[in-house]
Amino acid sequence: MSTMNTVGRPTAPNQVDSKPATLTGGRGLLQNEALIFEGDGWGKTGVDLPEPKTDASDLGDLVRKDPIGLPGLSEPEAMRHYVRLSQKNHAIDLAIYPLGSCTMKHNPRLNEKMARLAGFSDIHPLQPISTVQGALELMDTLAHWLKTLTGMPAVALSPKAGAHGELCGLMAIRAAHEAKGEHEQRRKVLVPTSAHGTNPATAAFVGYSVVEVAQTEDGRVDVADLASKLGPDVAAIMVTNPNTCGLFERDIIEIARLTHEAGAYFYCDGANFNAIVGRVRPGDLGVDAMHINLHKTFSTPHGGGGPGAGPVVLSEALAAFAPAPWVVHDDNGYRLIEREEDEAEQAFGRLCAFQGQMGMYVRALSYMMSHGSDGLRQVAEDAVLNANYIKARLQDLMSPAFPDGPCMHEALFDDEWLKGTDITTLDFAKAMIDEGFHPMTMYFPLVVHGAMLIEPTETESKAELDRFIHVMRLLAEAAKAGDVDRFKGAPFHAPLKRLDETRAARSPVLRWSAPEGSNQAA
Amino acid sequence: MRYLPLTPDDRTAMLAAIGAKSIDDLFVDVPESARLDGPVDLPRVAGELEVERALSAMAAKNATAGAVPFFCGAGAYKHHVPATVDHVIQRSEFLTSYTPYQPEIAQGTLQYLYEFQTQVANLTGMPVANASLYDGSTAMAEGVLMATRVTRRNKAVISGGVHPHYVKATETVVHAVGVETQVLAPAFDAEAAVIDQIGPDTACVVVQTPNVFGTATDVTKIAEAAHAAGALLIVVVTEAVSMGLLKSPGEMGADIVAAEGQSIGNALNFGGPYVGLFATREKLIRQMPGRLTGETVDADGERGFVLTLSTREQHIRRDKATSNICTNSGLCTLAFTIHMSLLGETGLRKLALLNHEKAVATRDALAAIPGVEVLTPRFFNEFAIRLPKGKKAAEVVDTLAGHHVLAGVPYSRLAPDAGLDDVLLVAATETTLDHDIKFLAKALATVLAA
Numbered sequence: 001m002s003t004m005n006t007v008g009r010p011t012a013p014n015q016v017d018s019k020p021a022t023l024t025g026g027r028g029l030l031q032n033e034a035l036i037f038e039g040d041g042w043g044k045t046g047v048d049l050p051e052p053k054t055d056a057s058d059l060g061d062l063v064r065k066d067p068i069g070l071p072g073l074s075e076p077e078a079m080r081h082y083v084r085l086s087q088k089n090h091a092i093d094l095a096i097y098p099l100g101s102c103t104m105k106h107n108p109r110l111n112e113k114m115a116r117l118a119g120f121s122d123i124h125p126l127q128p129i130s131t132v133q134g135a136l137e138l139m140d141t142l143a144h145w146l147k148t149l150t151g152m153p154a155v156a157l158s159p160k161a162g163a164h165g166e167l168c169g170l171m172a173i174r175a176a177h178e179a180k181g182e183h184e185q186r187r188k189v190l191v192p193t194s195a196h197g198t199n200p201a202t203a204a205f206v207g208y209s210v211v212e213v214a215q216t217e218d219g220r221v222d223v224a225d226l227a228s229k230l231g232p233d234v235a236a237i238m239v240t241n242p243n244t245c246g247l248f249e250r251d252i253i254e255i256a257r258l259t260h261e262a263g264a265y266f267y268c269d270g271a272n273f274n275a276i277v278g279r280v281r282p283g284d285l286g287v288d289a290m291h292i293n294l295h296k297t298f299s300t301p302h303g304g305g306g307p308g309a310g311p312v313v314l315s316e317a318l319a320a321f322a323p324a325p326w327v328v329h330d331d332n333g334y335r336l337i338e339r340e341e342d343e344a345e346q347a348f349g350r351l352c353a354f355q356g357q358m359g360m361y362v363r364a365l366s367y368m369m370s371h372g373s374d375g376l377r378q379v380a381e382d383a384v385l386n387a388n389y390i391k392a393r394l395q396d397l398m399s400p401a402f403p404d405g406p407c408m409h410e411a412l413f414d415d416e417w418l419k420g421t422d423i424t425t426l427d428f429a430k431a432m433i434d435e436g437f438h439p440m441t442m443y444f445p446l447v448v449h450g451a452m453l454i455e456p457t458e459t460e461s462k463a464e465l466d467r468f469i470h471v472m473r474l475l476a477e478a479a480k481a482g483d484v485d486r487f488k489g490a491p492f493h494a495p496l497k498r499l500d501e502t503r504a505a506r507s508p509v510l511r512w513s514a515p516e517g518s519n520q521a522a
Numbered sequence: 523m524r525y526l527p528l529t530p531d532d533r534t535a536m537l538a539a540i541g542a543k544s545i546d547d548l549f550v551d552v553p554e555s556a557r558l559d560g561p562v563d564l565p566r567v568a569g570e571l572e573v574e575r576a577l578s579a580m581a582a583k584n585a586t587a588g589a590v591p592f593f594c595g596a597g598a599y600k601h602h603v604p605a606t607v608d609h610v611i612q613r614s615e616f617l618t619s620y621t622p623y624q625p626e627i628a629q630g631t632l633q634y635l636y637e638f639q640t641q642v643a644n645l646t647g648m649p650v651a652n653a654s655l656y657d658g659s660t661a662m663a664e665g666v667l668m669a670t671r672v673t674r675r676n677k678a679v680i681s682g683g684v685h686p687h688y689v690k691a692t693e694t695v696v697h698a699v700g701v702e703t704q705v706l707a708p709a710f711d712a713e714a715a716v717i718d719q720i721g722p723d724t725a726c727v728v729v730q731t732p733n734v735f736g737t738a739t740d741v742t743k744i745a746e747a748a749h750a751a752g753a754l755l756i757v758v759v760t761e762a763v764s765m766g767l768l769k770s771p772g773e774m775g776a777d778i779v780a781a782e783g784q785s786i787g788n789a790l791n792f793g794g795p796y797v798g799l800f801a802t803r804e805k806l807i808r809q810m811p812g813r814l815t816g817e818t819v820d821a822d823g824e825r826g827f828v829l830t831l832s833t834r835e836q837h838i839r840r841d842k843a844t845s846n847i848c849t850n851s852g853l854c855t856l857a858f859t860i861h862m863s864l865l866g867e868t869g870l871r872k873l874a875l876l877n878h879e880k881a882v883a884t885r886d887a888l889a890a891i892p893g894v895e896v897l898t899p900r901f902f903n904e905f906a907i908r909l910p911k912g913k914k915a916a917e918v919v920d921t922l923a924g925h926h927v928l929a930g931v932p933y934s935r936l937a938p939d940a941g942l943d944d945v946l947l948v949a950a951t952e953t954t955l956d957h958d959i960k961f962l963a964k965a966l967a968t969v970l971a972a
Contacts, residue, residue, distance in 0.1 A: 071866055073863045121791055125598050131923050135792050197840050285556055350690040350694055352794070382533075
């Protein structure tokens with residue numbers, strides 16, 4: 001019984017032993033939110049438009065007559081719907097987001113403001129060139145920064161994501177072999193077993209057969225195995241550096257030399273460029289092509305899975321094969337070369353309708369200019385320092401996959417330390433959710449059993465790292481102490497409990513449909 | 523540096539915890555010859571104010587669509603985007619989250635993707651849609667590749683009405699895997715001509731409606747001809763708002779729809795980022811590229827959403843995947859789905875009618891100019907005109923830009939060798955004012971008379 005004030009208002013919380021379920025299924029601030037199709041929005045609109053004067057009768061039987069099936073929401077309803085949904089997401093702005101290989105760093109809001117300047121956002125891709133000189137200047141400036149930071153002579157800006165950049169790089173390599181008359185004989189691409197799935201998928205997409213290269217005990221490319229597989233039938237190697245185990249390939253220069261000696265090209269997956277930006281130039285390592293995920297190293301927002309941007313820097317040997325369009329600068333200002341036939345007969349074509357991800361170019365350049373060359377070097381140093389700090393502080397409880405020597409920007413653990421606990425990497429990750437953290441990347445790279453790949457990035461403070469490490473240690477100790485229930489059913493405190501992914505794949509339901517017998521649209 | 527939280531003391535303490543003497547100890551694996559001693563030759567750290575000044579100066583050199591009478595289209599359209607859209611997509615939980623790999627803490631993203639998939643399916647008149655691709659042109663390329671997987675045939679017949687840049691982007695990719703393309707000559711009503719080219723080796727027929735010249739076509743007969751020959755029909759749509767007024771691709775028999783969704787919720791952005799819409803028939807979903815969101819339940823039986831059918835995708839299938847796609851157009855899909863939710867069917871139909879109304883008014887004004895020939899009989903919000911006396915559209919557009927009007931896209935900008943140098947593509951939308959139309963007509967008449 002709590003005490004009350006004079007109007008009957010309790011002055012202290014009640015003491016209650018059990019937690020009754022809510023009547024609605026809601027939980028405090030977390031509202032249950034139906035699909036827009038399940039509300040009363042049929043026929044509604046949240047946009048005020050003038051009454052059209054035409055009924056489009058001039059279009060005759062081309063006019064769409066049946067209901068389309070699109071409910072509408074007034075502005076306040078729309079705002080609530082999406083804000084309620086947003087509250088069910090984890091985000092970088094809430095806490096560390098240590099997804100290895102994804103580089104979830106802070107997204108500066110200056111970048112957003114700059115990308116929304118009308119001079120960048122409200123210009124059409126096919127306006128007369130004289131009216132977009134500033135846009136071309138921005139692209140040219142971004143290209144200069146990317147070339148200087150990588151030590152490479154050319155860059156193709158247009159690829160729309162990392163995987164699109166891989167496609168660009170391999171197409172350039174293919175075109176180079178075609179130009180030398182060697183394409184028919186060179187049909188293989190060598191890819192280490194630890195590579196991202198996009199690497200073999202891209203090689204296959206371009207028509208190459210994929211040959212895997214073994215890994216050494218210490219998590220690097222097995223140079224002897226690579227050398228034995230290189231030959232006149234190999235078009236390229238695709239190596240991620242730093243690699244997906246979070247390690248720098250010590251023999252990278254030798255790998256490049258062997259590759260070139262065999263007449264092949266070196267494609268570097270630049271997903272992990274954040275670890276070395278400003279400290280190492282891929283051009284000095286012998287790289288021929290490398291994509292740069294602007295949404296990783298250069299802080300453009302991940303946005304729930306895009307849009308990304310994947311410019312590709314190219315060596316002298318591949319520069320002539322870059323796809324259209326590109327920017328040139330002369331005494332008359334900037335020009336956009338939109339058709340490869342015009343200036344470079346060897347360009348391999350075009351990868352998308354227009355100039356690529358202009359909105360991302362602005363954000364990335366805003367980020368680069370903010371840091372400057374000195375700040376970017378510090379980015380790599382702090383990213384590597386943060387990862388090594390996590391590794392050092394967890395290695396007594398968890399098992400680092402490669403304990404000897406430093407890691408780069410991400411710390412990789414295996415599940416050896418969970419042996420005998422009946423707890424899997426997945427269980428451990430789901431328990432992290434209950435403690436307020438997004439899990440690390442799990443089960444990748446494939447070469448490490450039960451992999452846990454932690455990438456903090458440079459934008460985490462020491463205090464946040466210490467908080468994360470503290471929770472990881474508590475969880476690891478709980479796992480080792482046999483507190484299995486905490487992990488097996490986790491998460492218990494997230495908006496939803498563990499989801500049945502098998503059921504979703506077995507009988508896919510990919511869209512809302514009106515219930516049987518209802519007269520709702522579509 | 524304002525984005526870097528570590529202090530010099532933090533760094534010292536952390537190095538000590540690691541057991542390293544200096545930061546260089548952590549870079550020992552880098553070959554000595556490749557270690558840079560200091561910063562590369564680029565400007566140093568800059569404050570917000572300096573960066574804002576430098577970038578604003580570049581932005582100020584561009585003529586913006588909103589500042590002048592504006593009639594450019596050809597695959598990118600100027601529409602009004604409600605303020606709510608840009609506010610919501612900048613919420614931290616949407617802007618700074620990633621691909622929903624952990625569905626228990628990503629239901630916000632997953633539910634809107636599920637709503638997006640339903641909206642796109644209904645808009646295109648197709649049973650299912652994916653969670654987006656990069657843009658319309660890459661969606662077309664993926665569509666052609668998917669058709670070759672489904673039919674086990676190797677040739678695409680492409681109408682002369684398909685946007686030339688879409689054709690180029692598609693050919694660049696599909697030629698690399700040995701898929702043949704047959705592209706027909708450009709023509710204002712090109713679509714029907716594909717029927718005669720369909721053969722037993724045809725994997726798919728690709729048509730665009732409204733096509734690059736603006737012509738809206740009922741492609742039902744093309745669908746029938748394709749299906750009779752065992753081929754798929756791919757319908758490309760570069761102006762998504764058109765589907766609020768015109769018969770949907772699904773209604774006309776499309777098997778795959780590859781569309782550009784920029785018109786709904788997204789700014790012009792000089793060409794990107796945009797959002798590729800991709801829809802198909804139910805029986806083909808396992809051959810679809812890109813991410814898919816599906817419904818399921820959690821351990822308590824509560825409805826929830828997850829990424830599904832990932833056994834098609836690169837992170838599982840590696841070199842056997844249906845596509846190498848990983849990232850999609852996340853925030854642009856969110857912008858699309860919010861704008862579409864605000865419009866609703868009522869708003870979308872009205873918006874589409876307004877677009878048509880403005881384009882008809884523009885057509886009427888330009889048709890009255892002596893010597894100007896309108897080439898597109900039935901169109902949505904864009905049409906083609908032929909300028910008199912073989913005047914080059916590119917030169918006329920450049921001259922008009924000097925008079926502060928962006929008059930449209932010269933077809934020669936898209937296809938310099940087509941011999942259509944006198945053809946100008948003109949688009950109008952709900953943002954077009956009557957005054958803009960008068961201004962354009964007067965300026966064009968003046969330039970043509972000169």
